Amino acid sequence: MEYMLVLFSDPKPLMTMKPAEMEQMAGAYYAFTQALQKEKAFIDSRRLKTAADATTVTQNGGKSKVVNGPYIETKEELAGYYLIDVPDLDAALKWAARCPTAGHGHVEVRPIWPMPG
């Protein structure tokens, strides 16, 4: 089954991180990604720029409304995702627990809607 690990974290601590800490964090994500690839569970992953750089669009009666910022303002914001392919929810939960984000934020595990064909 395919799942998306949806990563939520507070961007504030990142802004004051020392280079050594930054490097350590990047290393942790790199290792996590490597492990997923090695286990043939990895499909895709991206990190997002902060929600401060988001723009939100909605359409109503043919009129677009464009708003500066994210759809929902939260302390912990959507920060990125991992798309994985694993046998079942238990396996997905295991990977979610290993994801470095789980240590300082939250990882939401969402099954991917299966497309026909």
Place this chain on the structure above:
Amino acid sequence: MAEGGETAKATAEMVARRSYGKLVAFLCARTRDVTAAEDALAEAFASALAHWPSRGVPDNPEAWLIAAARRKAIDAHRAAKRGENASAHLSLIAEELATASIGEIPDERLKLLFTCAHPAIDQEMRAPLMLQTVLGFDAAAIASAFLVSPAAMSQRLVRAKTRIRESGIPFRIPAREELAERLPFVLDAIYAAYAEGWSDPMGTDASARQMAEEAIWLGRLVAMLLPDEAEALGLLALMLHSHARRAARRDADGEFVPLSEQDAGLWDGAMMTEAEALLRRAAAMNAIGRFQLEAAVQSAHAVRALKGAADWAAIVTLYDALSVMTGSPVVAINRAIAIAETEGIAAGLAALDAPDPRSLSQYQPYWSARAHLLAGMGAVDEARAAYDQAIGLEIDPAVRRFLQKKKARLAH
């Protein structure tokens, strides 16, 4: 005659329920779809319950049920094929049932128990889900035991089963390293099913009483399939000790009788012996846990049947350990009552109020324990006020009447 008919019906229901869980589990392990498995089996079981009480339970109930379910599944599959959406699950189920020849149904119920008690399932739905999928209780019976409307319970059960399929909750026994984390969820859910059946407010509801017995049966199943898990044995011992007292819990008029006033002669000796043997086996494994401690408390109460008095000193020690382990208010209250027995009422009252009493102010057992201790001290007015509070908070009419009697018996 009516009595005999009832017995035949109960036997048929029991046999059907045993086979039900086995067949649902067998199909789920392959299709991961509880709803589809239940649908495929529903008519077979309905016809079993209609026929078995009068014709007798067949020699091989599972073969009978598989044959009936296979016919239904094939019919449903044909009907679905003619329609727009030929269900892949239906054809899978028909195939699985076709390959399941007599006597070859592997027992996958433990897998199903772990699925029902998966951490991704709402905690309060784990026991109802087990009762339905493993034991075949209908939503109405479960709803009445859990004090929820049948419509709400039925909707929650449907949602939970959909979640199993859609979120990919597996049907498997967790690997060794996960078992320690997952088994407690299964044991908790079985205990919840037992407690809901046991609390049976009127003491007369046959389906609730049966639910407690079925929960014990689930406890036996887990203890049999995981014989090296001390807490699984502890849970079974706890339920057996408690169930041994079922006949003593109400008097001839159906009135509530508290443990301390029960006739120990009415306790079920065989059940207590079995519980003791389980506890000893569990203790030898050196993996103490909540259920073993609670069973040991019941064991110390059961001593009264032999020696005329409960082992209160042991009970205090056990509640000390449980209190550290669980921090539960029920444990704190029971510990205070035990302390009153060993160190006197004043010490008991002090222990009762040691946790923040405000956190217990809406909790009936706190007030009845308080009233009991105050009455023992001769503080009649305070005891009366505490009984009033307890009566006002109680939902079981039999317990309410018991508390009212206690209050009336206070000296003026």
